[in-house]
Amino acid sequence: MVIVMRADAPVKEIEKIKERLEAGNHKVSVIEGTDYCVLGIIGDTTEIDTNEIEANEYVEKVMKVQQSYKLANRMFHRDNSVIRVGDRTIGGQDLAVIAGPCSVESEDQILELAKRVKECGAGFLRGGAFKPRTSPYSFQGMKLEGLELLKLAREETGLLIVTEIMSADMIDKFVEDVDVIQVGARNMQNYELLKELGRTTKPILLKRGLSATIEELLMSAEYIMSEGNGNVILCERGIRTFETYTRNTLDISAVLAIKKLSHLPVIVDPSHAAGLWWMVEALAKASVAVGADGIMIEVHNDPANAKCDGQQSIKPERFRALMEDITAMAGSLRRII
Numbered sequence: 001m002v003i004v005m006r007a008d009a010p011v012k013e014i015e016k017i018k019e020r021l022e023a024g025n026h027k028v029s030v031i032e033g034t035d036y037c038v039l040g041i042i043g044d045t046t047e048i049d050t051n052e053i054e055a056n057e058y059v060e061k062v063m064k065v066q067q068s069y070k071l072a073n074r075m076f077h078r079d080n081s082v083i084r085v086g087d088r089t090i091g092g093q094d095l096a097v098i099a100g101p102c103s104v105e106s107e108d109q110i111l112e113l114a115k116r117v118k119e120c121g122a123g124f125l126r127g128g129a130f131k132p133r134t135s136p137y138s139f140q141g142m143k144l145e146g147l148e149l150l151k152l153a154r155e156e157t158g159l160l161i162v163t164e165i166m167s168a169d170m171i172d173k174f175v176e177d178v179d180v181i182q183v184g185a186r187n188m189q190n191y192e193l194l195k196e197l198g199r200t201t202k203p204i205l206l207k208r209g210l211s212a213t214i215e216e217l218l219m220s221a222e223y224i225m226s227e228g229n230g231n232v233i234l235c236e237r238g239i240r241t242f243e244t245y246t247r248n249t250l251d252i253s254a255v256l257a258i259k260k261l262s263h264l265p266v267i268v269d270p271s272h273a274a275g276l277w278w279m280v281e282a283l284a285k286a287s288v289a290v291g292a293d294g295i296m297i298e299v300h301n302d303p304a305n306a307k308c309d310g311q312q313s314i315k316p317e318r319f320r321a322l323m324e325d326i327t328a329m330a331g332s333l334r335r336i337i
């Protein structure tokens, strides 16, 4: 961390800041320039509150050289993290395919879709049982009954199940029942929930918040990891921009940025990014091409009558075609589906 003092900063003020930092066990080196005096803080500065330093009227600016996240940071963990989920892994060479409806609607629906996506080569079944909806009057999910149906689908197909948690009081149930716990975009900054999930060992699929920066996403991952759970998978699902043609804007470069900054696996959800079913296949392929560790796709056998997100759900036939293309791509990218 570097602190640039104002040109007119009295020596006494500079000394005061230096002493304060040293009292917190930080090594400070003072560089006297012709106009400015600069303080260089060496070592771990994650706990230093830059706002507090910036509040000093003689401080021109504070620059952090190091990122605030440590456990999620590639700097301290060069190799890609590979997360074990049941008999599968996410990250490394593997390309995870998570597919299924936005929400679990009935036994027939989820069993049928689970079989179809399994036949096409998916490894994971998605399906919301607890749904975060914009309107309280919209379908809120089948809740516990939905969880039971997901378990039934797992039993019938062997697919691992991924489903969203909405509140911390369901953690024990989710740990018991599901293979990957999804934290949705709307809960990305629900820090109490993240901390509680950090006290489990379950793989957590952390989706990027609607307007969250990459750094904020990584800080949220840090919340989970700092409590002891390193099994975090990140998910780019589109962000809010001024563009209204698509539901969100898929930030495809976020995959590259996250991979540079962090060792955690990152997958892409093109369904929620685009919000338009006819874009999903191409965006899924773009995600694989750019190096995502997996994709999450909404698939529905009757999108026109889906209880949630039908407009962005592809039919099983299209999912099959997508899987064929992706399997061909995976070969040349040295990835394994």
Ligand code: PEP
Residues within 6 Å of the ligand: 102, 128, 132, 164, 183, 184, 185, 186, 207, 237, 272
């Ligand atoms: C979902 O995956 O069903 C979902 C609600 O996604 P997001 O949290 O990204 O909006």
Ligand code: MN
Residues within 6 Å of the ligand: 102, 103, 272, 298, 308, 309
């Ligand atoms: Mn959805």
